[in-house]
Amino acid sequence: MLAYVAKRVLYMIPTLFGMSLIAFMIIQLPPGDYLTSLLSTMADGGQNLDEATIARLRAQYGLDQPAYVQYFVWITGILTRGDFGYSFEWNQPVSTLIWDRMGSTLLISLASLLLVWAISLPIGIYSAVRRHSFGDHAFTLLGFIGLAVPNFIMALTLMYTSYRFLGQSVGGISSPAFVDAPWSLAKLLDMLSHMWIPVIVIAMSGTAAMIRILRANLSDELSKPYVVTARAKGLPEREMILKYPVRIALNPFVSSIGWVLPDLVSGVTITAIVLNLPTAGPLLLRALVGQDMYLAGSFILLMGVLTLVGMLISDILLAVLDPRIRFN
Amino acid sequence: MTKPDTLLSVRNLSIDFHLRTHVLHAVRNVSFDLKRGQTMALVGESGSGKSVTARALMRIIDKPGRMIGGQILLDGPNGPVDVARFKEGSREVLAIRGGRIGLIFQEPMSSLSPVHTIGSQIVEAVRLHRRVSKSEARARCVELLRQVEIPQPELMADRYTFEFSGGMRQRAMIAMALACDPQVLIADEPTTALDVTTQAEILDLIKRLQDARGMAMLLITHDMGIVAEVADDVAVMRFGKIVEQGPVDDIFHASQHPYTRQLLDATVKLESGAAIRALPASLTPSVEPVLSVRNLTKIYGAPSRMFARSGGRGLVAVDDASLDLFPGENLGIVGESGSGKTTLGRMILRIVEPTSGTVTYRADATSAPVDVTALGKVDLRRYHQDVRLIFQDPFASLNPRMTVKQIIGDPLVISKGMSGKAVEVRVAELMGKVGLDPLAMERYPHAFSGGQRQRIGIARALALNPTVIVADEATSALDVSIRSQILDLMIDIQKQLHLSFIFISHDISVVRYFCDRVAVMHRGKIVEVGDAETICTNPSQPYTRRLISSVPNPDPRNKRMLHRLRTDQV
Numbered sequence: 039m040l041a042y043v044a045k046r047v048l049y050m051i052p053t054l055f056g057m058s059l060i061a062f063m064i065i066q067l068p069p070g071d072y073l074t075s076l077l078s079t080m081a082d083g084g085q086n087l088d089e090a091t092i093a094r095l096r097a098q099y100g101l102d103q104p105a106y107v108q109y110f111v112w113i114t115g116i117l118t119r120g121d122f123g124y125s126f127e128w129n130q131p132v133s134t135l136i137w138d139r140m141g142s143t144l145l146i147s148l149a150s151l152l153l154v155w156a157i158s159l160p161i162g163i164y165s166a167v168r169r170h171s172f173g174d175h176a177f178t179l180l181g182f183i184g185l186a187v188p189n190f191i192m193a194l195t196l197m198y199t200s201y202r203f204l205g206q207s208v209g210g211i212s213s214p215a216f217v218d219a220p221w222s223l224a225k226l227l228d229m230l231s232h233m234w235i236p237v238i239v240i241a242m243s244g245t246a247a248m249i250r251i252l253r254a255n256l257s258d259e260l261s262k263p264y265v266v267t268a269r270a271k272g273l274p275e276r277e278m279i280l281k282y283p284v285r286i287a288l289n290p291f292v293s294s295i296g297w298v299l300p301d302l303v304s305g306v307t308i309t310a311i312v313l314n315l316p317t318a319g320p321l322l323l324r325a326l327v328g329q330d331m332y333l334a335g336s337f338i339l340l341m342g343v344l345t346l347v348g349m350l351i352s353d354i355l356l357a358v359l360d361p362r363i364r365f366n
Numbered sequence: 367m368t369k370p371d372t373l374l375s376v377r378n379l380s381i382d383f384h385l386r387t388h389v390l391h392a393v394r395n396v397s398f399d400l401k402r403g404q405t406m407a408l409v410g411e412s413g414s415g416k417s418v419t420a421r422a423l424m425r426i427i428d429k430p431g432r433m434i435g436g437q438i439l440l441d442g443p444n445g446p447v448d449v450a451r452f453k454e455g456s457r458e459v460l461a462i463r464g465g466r467i468g469l470i471f472q473e474p475m476s477s478l479s480p481v482h483t484i485g486s487q488i489v490e491a492v493r494l495h496r497r498v499s500k501s502e503a504r505a506r507c508v509e510l511l512r513q514v515e516i517p518q519p520e521l522m523a524d525r526y527t528f529e530f531s532g533g534m535r536q537r538a539m540i541a542m543a544l545a546c547d548p549q550v551l552i553a554d555e556p557t558t559a560l561d562v563t564t565q566a567e568i569l570d571l572i573k574r575l576q577d578a579r580g581m582a583m584l585l586i587t588h589d590m591g592i593v594a595e596v597a598d599d600v601a602v603m604r605f606g607k608i609v610e611q612g613p614v615d616d617i618f619h620a621s622q623h624p625y626t627r628q629l630l631d632a633t634v635k636l637e638s639g640a641a642i643r644a645l646p647a648s649l650t651p652s653v654e655p656v657l658s659v660r661n662l663t664k665i666y667g668a669p670s671r672m673f674a675r676s677g678g679r680g681l682v683a684v685d686d687a688s689l690d691l692f693p694g695e696n697l698g699i700v701g702e703s704g705s706g707k708t709t710l711g712r713m714i715l716r717i718v719e720p721t722s723g724t725v726t727y728r729a730d731a732t733s734a735p736v737d738v739t740a741l742g743k744v745d746l747r748r749y750h751q752d753v754r755l756i757f758q759d760p761f762a763s764l765n766p767r768m769t770v771k772q773i774i775g776d777p778l779v780i781s782k783g784m785s786g787k788a789v790e791v792r793v794a795e796l797m798g799k800v801g802l803d804p805l806a807m808e809r810y811p812h813a814f815s816g817g818q819r820q821r822i823g824i825a826r827a828l829a830l831n832p833t834v835i836v837a838d839e840a841t842s843a844l845d846v847s848i849r850s851q852i853l854d855l856m857i858d859i860q861k862q863l864h865l866s867f868i869f870i871s872h873d874i875s876v877v878r879y880f881c882d883r884v885a886v887m888h889r890g891k892i893v894e895v896g897d898a899e900t901i902c903t904n905p906s907q908p909y910t911r912r913l914i915s916s917v918p919n920p921d922p923r924n925k926r927m928l929h930r931l932r933t934d935q936v
Binding site: 262263264266267268269270271272273274275282285286359360361362365 | 421424426455460461462463464465467468469471472473476477478479480481482490491494495526528529539542543545
């Protein structure tokens with residue numbers, strides 16, 4: 039088991055290197071750099087900078103160096119000092135910006151992942167065991183609606199409902215009064231009262247997908263001979279289903295950890311903008327639009343790391359859950 | 367009503383399956399008795415309703431099925447109780463399942479959970495019916511594993527199913543079924559997935575356990591040989607009805623019903639068929655072999671550089687095998703699973719790359735020999751037009767999304783560049799040759815039965831006028847009567863087309879019926895090559911003798927398997 043984990047961690051190193059290269063290449067791809075986009079914004083505002091100032095700024099930011107030197111400076115900074123560079127636009131170190139955002143992103147991600155599991159597990163099992171029953175058809179219909187409704191529409195609807203009928207302040211993950219307040223019980227409660235909307239919106243499509251996956255998997259497992267064996271032992275039906283086929287059909291649940299993290303960073307950007315969530319998505323979008331290269335590159339890199347870590351966690355859990363994986 | 371030695375009696379059991387379009391009467395008015403210490407065999411072909419009947423005794427019936435009538439009287443301490451009257455998930459039924467009736471069945475791989483240890487599954491069975499502590503249940507589990515003769519039971523209890531061999535898994539399954547000393551044991555095709563030698567050991571074990579415990583056994587099988595070896599009474603089932611029932615001797619030697627005769631004939635024919643064919647004239651030393659295999663070796667898992675386990679030398683699947691295949695000859699390769707026979711067949715086709723050794727191919731007497739192991743991509747493709755493969759599983763080897771015309775015509779389109787009408791004509795011709803109606807060529811494989819699908823597979827192999835066909839367990843998945851039809855078809859085709867067959871099988875009787883010469887493989891080595899009749903009646907090698915003596919004999923008056931040679935006797 040330890041050897042397996044060590045092997046997986048070792049394999050991560052070349053992948054990470056490749057990802058950092060790609061992240062850097064992506065932000066270098068569009069023509070121009072941060073200064074050109076800054077200049078065009080300033081020109082729109084009627085301001086003009088002289089050539090000497092521009093050249094000085096370029097040298098100061100290191101933008102006159104060839105790309106590989108820039109990459110080398112960036113990556114050694116990360117590896118040796120944990121320094122992800124400096125955001126031009128925010129005039130702050132990238133790391134401070136990112137850690138702020140990553141905290142709330144992780145919080146919302148984990149909350150929605152738990153919600154996805156909590157809802158889809160019982161419904162998936164029910165749908166598979168009572169296939170083609172009224173309840174199964176009803177959940178199928180709900181599931182498809184959940185898949186089909188765009189997240190941002192759902193977000194707007196919930197915002198309206200909670201504002202109009204519950205009288206809650208909506209948007210963000212805490213009330214304006216608490217934004218800069220230190221942690222306290224009141225702040226926590228306030229956060230929970232805000233969190234439910236984004237968590238439900240983000241979990242919705244994931245839940246629908248997971249119900250379908252579990253239903254299909256479990257239906258396959260239910261017709262396997264070992265189910266008959268377990269029945270023939272005299273196990274009560276409910277216990278039998280939970281102990282044998284569900285246990286084996288659980289694999290996709292665990293695998294979902296791997297893709298849920300990057301999905302939450304990049305996939306729900308629109309929802310995050312609509313709900314004004316302080317998560318990573320909107321910040322990344324702005325950094326890309328403004329060609330704020332260190333910020334954007336670091337985000338892309340961190341998303342890659344998150345994906346890898348998610349995959350690693352899910353692989354380790356899979357190995358714990360399924361001895362066949364452990365022994366191969 | 368029931369006699370004292372009758373443990374379980376079934377009266378007029380009927381089961382219907384409500385399908386979307388119609389009601390299928392899977393079991394109709396079935397009645398039989400199971401007696402203490404006796405074995406009742408329920409015989410029939412696949413789909414005859416025998417498994418459904420057996421599982422109904424434990425009230426396990428799959429979804430659309432429903433029991434619509436009949437009694438299942440199980441003898442108990444307070445007189446017989448009717449199992450049929452309890453509700454399906456009721457406490458009474460759960461107590462009977464595993465507690466009074468045990469079940470073992472066909473696929474020992476998939477009938478145990480892959481993610482729980484063997485021990486935990488047996489302990490669970492013990493604790494469901496007995497109030498014992500975990501450690502007592504564990505001790506009982508180890509004791510059971512010892513009874514089914516699993517070596518080092520304390521250690522093996524903590525292993526997973528995939529760490530067991532097929533025979534060991536079936537032993538573990540038996541241990542689980544016997545965990546709470548049931549009075550009735552249902553064995554549903556318990557050895558179909560096993561080799562002859564393992565089969566003999568398992569049947570022997572079941573017999574001894576049955577004698578020691580005085581259990582009644584319901585044995586379900588389609589193999590008349592096994593019936594003759596172990597059964598006391600026989601019921602023959604067809605289309606959900608029992609057509610004939612009686613003591614085993616009467617069934618074999620004085621059967622009344624034509625269907626019983628037909629089943630027996632199909633079995634007995636395979637027992638004695640070899641003399642039908644005169645040996646081809648080509649089998650003389652002056653003729654050059656069409657294929658000659660020299661010192662072929664395959665080692666799997668040669669140690670890789672990274673993460674290599676110390677001392678890993680790889681698994682020798684085939685060890686220094688040499689064979690000749692003459693034109694017009696049927697060469698059988700027999701052996702237990704894991705003996706390397708499939709790997710050898712695949713290396714001859716070069717689907718599996720040999721580690722060392724050569725395969726030489728000679729298309730006809732005049733052409734120059736070709737070294738197959740050195741062929742490039744293009745030449746190998748030409749070789750594959752001449753040497754073709756028929757697979758074991760007629761269900762998995764046909765693409766369900768292609769029509770029969772596309773399946774059979776595929777090699778023509780790919781290798782010959784034929785199209786349109788020409789393909790259709792050739793496919794029709796081929797279908798006629800394998801005994802299928804050419805009008806069915808637009809249909810999909812699911813519309814055909816197992817035997818018909820295997821005919822499609824044969825037609826596909828014949829499409830390019832091959833000289834050699836490698837048939838890997840081509841009849842193993844078929845019922846006995848269909849099996850002999852397919853073998854006759856292949857013999858027939860061979861006479862017409864002057865083909866050579868390499869016939870890989872674990873079924874000795876099939877090989878004896880079909881092959882001229884037989885090579886016996888054991889642990890990757892060819893231990894003996896010889897004339898089929900000699901190998902089957904008077905083998906010279908001890909391993910071959912053991913193998914042959916394990917084959918069940920379809921004659922209850924002459925039981926062979928119980929006098930077989932054991933591993934320790936040779």
